[in-house]
Amino acid sequence: MPAKKAAAKSAKSNVSAEELLGHYREMLLIRRFEEKAGQLYGMGLIGGFCHLYIGQEAVVVGLEAAADEGDKRITSYRDHGHMLACGMDPKGVMAELTGREGGYSKGKGGSMHMFSKEKHFYGGHGIVGAQVPLGAGLAFADKYKGNDRVTFTYFGDGAANQGQVYETYNMAELWDLPVVFVIENNQYAMGTSVQRSTKSPSMWKRGVAYGIPGEEVDGMDVLAVKTAGERAIKHCRSGKGPYILEVKTYRYRGHSMSDPAKYRTREEVQKVRDERDPIEHVRELLLTGKHATEDDLKAIDKEIKAVVNEAAEFAKESPEPALDELWTDIYATEVQQEA
Amino acid sequence: MATEILMPALSPTMEEGTLAKWLIKEGDTVSSGDIMAEIETDKATMEFEAVDEGIVGKLLVAEGTEGVKVNDVIAILVEDGEDVPTGTGESKAEPAPAPAAEPTPEPAAAAPATPAADTSPDWDADVELKQTTVREALRDAMAEEMRRDEAVFLMGEEVAEYQGAYKISQGLLDEFGAKRVIDTPITEHGFAGIGVGAAFGGLKPIVEFMTFNFAMQAIDQIINSAAKTLYMSGGQMGAQMVFRGPNGAAARVGAQHSQDYSAWYMQIPGLKVAIPYSAADAKGLLKSAIRDPNPVIFLENEILYGKSFEVPILDDFTIPFGKAKIERAGSDVTIVSFGIGLTYALEAAEKLAEDGINAEVINLRTLRPMDTETILASVRKTNRCVTVEEGWPQGSVGGYISSVIMQQAFDYLDAPVITCTGKDVPMPYAANLEKHALLTSDEVVKACKDVTYR
Numbered sequence: 001m002p003a004k005k006a007a008a009k010s011a012k013s014n015v016s017a018e019e020l021l022g023h024y025r026e027m028l029l030i031r032r033f034e035e036k037a038g039q040l041y042g043m044g045l046i047g048g049f050c051h052l053y054i055g056q057e058a059v060v061v062g063l064e065a066a067a068d069e070g071d072k073r074i075t076s077y078r079d080h081g082h083m084l085a086c087g088m089d090p091k092g093v094m095a096e097l098t099g100r101e102g103g104y105s106k107g108k109g110g111s112m113h114m115f116s117k118e119k120h121f122y123g124g125h126g127i128v129g130a131q132v133p134l135g136a137g138l139a140f141a142d143k144y145k146g147n148d149r150v151t152f153t154y155f156g157d158g159a160a161n162q163g164q165v166y167e168t169y170n171m172a173e174l175w176d177l178p179v180v181f182v183i184e185n186n187q188y189a190m191g192t193s194v195q196r197s198t199k200s201p202s203m204w205k206r207g208v209a210y211g212i213p214g215e216e217v218d219g220m221d222v223l224a225v226k227t228a229g230e231r232a233i234k235h236c237r238s239g240k241g242p243y244i245l246e247v248k249t250y251r252y253r254g255h256s257m258s259d260p261a262k263y264r265t266r267e268e269v270q271k272v273r274d275e276r277d278p279i280e281h282v283r284e285l286l287l288t289g290k291h292a293t294e295d296d297l298k299a300i301d302k303e304i305k306a307v308v309n310e311a312a313e314f315a316k317e318s319p320e321p322a323l324d325e326l327w328t329d330i331y332a333t334e335v336q337q338e339a
Numbered sequence: 340m341a342t343e344i345l346m347p348a349l350s351p352t353m354e355e356g357t358l359a360k361w362l363i364k365e366g367d368t369v370s371s372g373d374i375m376a377e378i379e380t381d382k383a384t385m386e387f388e389a390v391d392e393g394i395v396g397k398l399l400v401a402e403g404t405e406g407v408k409v410n411d412v413i414a415i416l417v418e419d420g421e422d423v424p425t426g427t428g429e430s431k432a433e434p435a436p437a438p439a440a441e442p443t444p445e446p447a448a449a450a451p452a453t454p455a456a457d458t459s460p461d462w463d464a465d466v467e468l469k470q471t472t473v474r475e476a477l478r479d480a481m482a483e484e485m486r487r488d489e490a491v492f493l494m495g496e497e498v499a500e501y502q503g504a505y506k507i508s509q510g511l512l513d514e515f516g517a518k519r520v521i522d523t524p525i526t527e528h529g530f531a532g533i534g535v536g537a538a539f540g541g542l543k544p545i546v547e548f549m550t551f552n553f554a555m556q557a558i559d560q561i562i563n564s565a566a567k568t569l570y571m572s573g574g575q576m577g578a579q580m581v582f583r584g585p586n587g588a589a590a591r592v593g594a595q596h597s598q599d600y601s602a603w604y605m606q607i608p609g610l611k612v613a614i615p616y617s618a619a620d621a622k623g624l625l626k627s628a629i630r631d632p633n634p635v636i637f638l639e640n641e642i643l644y645g646k647s648f649e650v651p652i653l654d655d656f657t658i659p660f661g662k663a664k665i666e667r668a669g670s671d672v673t674i675v676s677f678g679i680g681l682t683y684a685l686e687a688a689e690k691l692a693e694d695g696i697n698a699e700v701i702n703l704r705t706l707r708p709m710d711t712e713t714i715l716a717s718v719r720k721t722n723r724c725v726t727v728e729e730g731w732p733q734g735s736v737g738g739y740i741s742s743v744i745m746q747q748a749f750d751y752l753d754a755p756v757i758t759c760t761g762k763d764v765p766m767p768y769a770a771n772l773e774k775h776a777l778l779t780s781d782e783v784v785k786a787c788k789d790v791t792y793r
Contacts, residue, residue, distance in 0.1 A: 072540075105573035115572035122539050122576070127563050133529050134564060137536015144492070144518070144542060167529025174524070329574035330608050332632035 015223060017291035023065065023222045024282045025300055027057035030081045031279060032308045033090055034253075037080065037097055040312060041257045046097045050111045053081035055252035058278035059184055060085035062225025063152055063245075066233055070147070074122040074135040075154035077112035078184075078251075082154065086119045090307060094315035102318030106325055129155060129162030132181070136172045136242075139179035150236045154182045158189025160203045169210040169242070176241035180232040181207070183244065184219070186251040191263040204246035214244030220276040250276070341424050342391045344414040346400075346407045349378060349385045351590045352642055356380045357405045358413060367395045369416065376413075381474065381645040382506045391416055396423040458665050461619060461651070461658060468649040476618035476650055477507050477583075477639065480625035481545060483655070485515055488543065491629055492519040494534060495547030495584075504549045505585060505644055531557030531582070535564045538578035538634075545629065548584035551600050551638065565634040566609030581628045583637035586614070587679060587729050588766055588777060590642065597766035599730035601677065604636040605706040605739070611660060612706040614638040614678040618648035620704055623658030631660065640679045661708035665717070669699035672787045673717040675740055676727035677703040680778070683759075684727045687783035696791055706736060714740060715748050722753040723790040727783055732760040754790035759783050 034052040041050050053060075056078075064085040067073075075082045083093050088104065096103025096114050104114045112126040122138060125131040135153025142149040159165060160183050172179055183203050187194055194201055204214035213235065217228040225247060232243040250272045254261040261269075286292040346356065357379040363369055369389045376387045393416030400413040407413065415423050471479070485491045492515075497504045499512040499522040512520040523530040527548060534546040548554040554561065561582060569577030588597040604612045611633050615621040621639070628635040650656070666681065667688050676684040681702050688698040699717050703709060718724050724744055726737030737758030744756055762776045 074536075103573075105571055105575070108573050109571040113571035115568075115575050117575050122536075123568070123572070125564070127559055130532065130559060130564055133532025133560065134536035134539065137533040137538070138540040139536075140533055141537045141540025141542045144537070164528045164532060167524075167526035168533065170524055170526065171529055171533060329570045329572075331611075332569055332574075332577050332579070334632060 015285075017286070017289070019065075020282055020286050020289070020291055021300070023058075023061050024279065024286060024297070025304065026061045026064075026085060027222065027279045027282065028300065028304045029090070029307065030054075030057045030061070030084050032304050033084060033094070033311065034080060036308045036312050037094065038253070038257065040094075040098065040315070045316060046111065047099065048110060049077065050097065050257045051078040051255065052253045052257070053078055053251075055272070055278075056184060056186060056219065056249045057081060058222040058225055058281075059182070059219045059247050059249050060154075062222040063180075063182065063229040065222075065226045066229030067150070067152065068233075070120065070149045071233075072120040072122060072135075072138050072142075072149060072151040073154070074131045074138060074151065075124070076128065076131055076156060076159065077124070077126045078156070079112065079114060079124045083114060083116070083119075083121055083124075086116075086121050088114075088116050088119050088121060090311035091314040094311040095318045098315040098318070099320065100315060100318035101321045101325075102314060106329075107321040108325065108329065129159035129164050131155060132159065132162070132165045133168045135181075136168045136177050136179050139172070139177040139236075139242075140175065143175070143177060148178070148237050150178045150180060150233050152180050152182055154184055156189060157183060157185040157187065157194050157203060158192070158197070160185075160206075161189075161197060166206070166210070169207055169212055172242040173210045173212050176239060178236040178239075179242045180229070180236055181212075181214075181242060181244045183246040184249055185246055186249045188251065188255070188263070190255040191259070191261075193263065202246070204244045207242075207244040212242050212244055214246065217245050217247045219247035219249030220272075220278045220281065222278055222282060340418065341396060341421065342393055342416040343412045344375070344389075344416060346409050346411045346413050347378065347387055348409045349380050349387075350382055351592050352645070353380045353409060355406050355408045358400050358402060358407050359384060361398055361402050363395050363398075363414075365395050365398055369393060369395060381472070393417055394419060394421075396421070458668050461623065461664070462653065462656065466651040466653060469652050470647045471618045471622075471650040472645055472647050473615070473618045473621045473639070474505070474507055474644040476622035476648075477625055478509055478511065480622045480629070481508070482511060482514065484626055484629040485511070485519060488629075490541065490543045491545065492521065492542065493545045493547060494521040494523055494530060496523055496525055496549050498522060498547050503547075505641060507639075507644070508547070527553050527556040528560065532560040532564065534580060534582075535560050535578050535634075538565070538580040539568070539576055543629065544580045546580065546582045548582065550589075550596060550641075551584050551586040552596050552598055554582065554584070554600070561634070561636070562607055562610070566607050569633070570609060577632065578634045579632045581625070581635045581637050583625070583628075584639060585641040585644070586638035587640050588642075588761075588773075591768060591770065591773060592766075593768045594765035599728065599761065600636075601638060601706055601728065602730050602734055602736050602739075604638075605709075605736060607707075609634070610707060611635045612638065613660065613704065614706060615704065616643070616678055616681040616702050618646070619650045619656075620658065620664075620702070622650055623656050624660070624704060626655075626657045627660055630657070638678060643679055643682075658704065660705045661710050663704055663710035663713040664702045665699060665713070666702045667698065667700040669697035669721070671697045671721055672723040672725060672791055673699050673701060673714065673721045674725050674727060674783065674787065675701045675703065675714055675737075677706060677736070678729075680727040680729060683778050683780045683783050686780035687727075687787060690780065690784050691787055694788075694793070696787060696793060698787060709740075711740075711743050711747075715744065718744055718748050719751045722751050723787075724752075724756045725759060725783060725786045725790060726756065727759045727778065729761045729778055732758065732763050735760050754792070757786040757790055759786050
């Protein structure tokens with residue numbers, strides 16, 4: 001299956017101002033949210049591991065733009081962006097980061113473990129690659145129930161070397177499961193660059209061995225991601241089984257907050273920021289296309305900043321979970337209704 | 340020279356089988372590789388090939404004969420012109436090298452002296468009973484629950500077309516179809532994860548592991564994904580599902596296929612752990628496991644699969660989790676066990692009774708939740724306790740039980756608790772070594788005599 005180079009250029013002319021502004025707003029929300037999370041981490045309000053999504057915003061925003069109501073998503077521990085993009089409340093996400101009662105998991109999950117049944121967000125998983133069979137399982141459930149929903153299963157270039165990914169590819173294709181495998185190739189598995197972890201750098205092609213079609217996508221171009229996402233969804237929804245998107249992206253920050261990032265140069269990061277930044281890209285499209293003025297965009301910046309500040313305030317003010325929460329949610333007591 | 344054809348052992352745990360069909364007759368010439376007979380084990384019908392050449396002199400076992408012991412002479416081959424020697428055909432069978440199983444359980448009827456007041460709480464006295472193997476009981480439980488609830492499905496290696504590697508899922512594919520009885524490739528890690536994801540998505544999977552030894556490939560998904568998600572999500576979503584399959588030693592299958600995982604899974608908050616002994620346990624507990632809204636580890640035992648027990652004929656027979664069964668009431672010592680450990684415990688209790696020691700035997704049935712109340716109540720009465728399991732000693736189930744007793748009934752103890760376990764070694768292959776590595780009822784008897792100072 002040939003890689004279809006995303007048709008971003010041609011798509012641009014058809015994109016409405018409204019859509020572009022939407023992408024801009026959502027990507028900006030993720031970036032500002034993550035910057036704030038980094039700040040709160042530095043202040044000691046967020047503990048443990050905290051993996052920021054800065055630089056990768058176009059991936060989730062593009063794919064969410066392609067998704068429909070009822071489609072599912074599941075990802076790894078670098079999950080804040082996915083939650084914001086699928087419409088989860090920034091307050092609840094931030095309060096989970098600070099380990100407070102108002103968090104999505106009542107403070108019991110933390111940065112890596114958040115869920116929202118309402119938004120069909122199935123986590124938030126801390127073991128590299130473990131979400132891949134889980135995502136295929138969600139797709140299995142939809143197929144079993146006979147609906148046409150699709151599950152986005154996100155994982156990184158690091159997880160792409162895990163054995164369970166290939167066990168899952170095999171079964172997903174064997175059983176025609178409606179799952180889009182999204183490899184967020186941000187070039188580094190913690191401190192190990194893709195070049196140092198595999199000699200077959202085109203990761204989507206590994207699916208060919210199992211009969212799964214796929215393509216490489218420019219993950220710094222939200223429109224290209226959306227277009228590719230639509231192709232993938234169409235394939236899955238029509239009952240043809242899984243599809244792989246290898247989205248080339250870049251993470252500006254360290255693997256987690258405690259990563260000194262000595263494995264790459266400052267210049268490398270700066271170059272991507274200067275030349276390929278996904279938010280700057282949309283900003284440019286908006287300005288050159290005369291869809292918005294500098295003032296319009298400033299107003300959006302201000303609005304987003306307010307949302308993030310509100311989330312941070314909430315996350316600081318929300319009380320720590322009551323001590324008896326230690327002992328709840330270990331076992332479900334309610335026997336579910338028959339399907 | 341005449342050659343004796345012996346009843347073959349066609350599985351590691353086979354002790355006897357049915358000679359379903361002869362494909363040769365007296366006077367036929369057979370050569371190596373010819374199929375001579377069809378033999379039915381408790382798991383499958385197998386073709387039995389000739390190894391030697393010769394003329395069929397005599398068929399000693401009629402077609403359709405059940406319960407033919409492994410190593411019984413079933414036919415005689417002679418050479419051309421030779422007569423069938425006299426005096427052949429008598430069983431020369433040495434006892435099967437497999438660890439001797441307990442005598443076919445003679446249910447309650449043959450029950451001994453001790454009062455049975457609180458020993459049979461699972462069904463009313465007037466309920467009709469049916470002799471059922473553990474294997475059939477497990478199948479019946481799954482079939483009943485699949486009829487009851489569309490969201491329940493079975494997945495695993497060889498569960499569908501092969502009818503189950505141990506024949507547990509026999510007939511399920513026919514009744515429920517390939518959508519609900521699903522053969523997987525040999526990828527435990529992957530299909531366990533897909534099962535957990537399907538549970539997150541609202542289905543109620545039964546994930547069969549061909550044995551729990553192979554579930555080690557999948558243990559991350561069992562513990563990190565299935566057991567912990569309810570907690571990590573603040574109660575939003577969990578995994579209603581069952582992981583089941585044979586656990587512990589079978590017979591002569593060596594170190595990598597002979598491990599008891601009871602103590603491992605018992606340790607994990609978020610999991611429930613059931614481990615049936617009898618067919619009634621198997622049926623009642625598995626039905627409860629499938630309905631339980633949590634992930635349940637269901638530890639079966641290959642040696643018990645073929646054993647028959649009485650199962651009540653009821654439309655909907657379930658056994659609640661966390662309720663131990665007193666298999667035998669007694670006053671001198673409490674023996675606590677679970678799963679196949681009960682065979683040693685009950686055998687030991689019989690032997691002890693001959694020496695005038697009345698043992699109370701407790702079948703835990705679920706290890707998490709564990710019915711420690713029943714253990715403690717018994718220990719307060721007998722003042723002595725012996726635990727029995729096939730697993731290893733360090734970090735054992737018995738070790739946990741003895742700590743509970745020490746902390747909650749210390750003043751009642753007249754002797755230290757003794758934990759009878761498998762030996763602290765990987766399982767050896769050699770028959771004599773394997774026998775020593777496993778537990779024996781004599782060891783349980785000795786432990787009971789030690790704690791009763793007899």
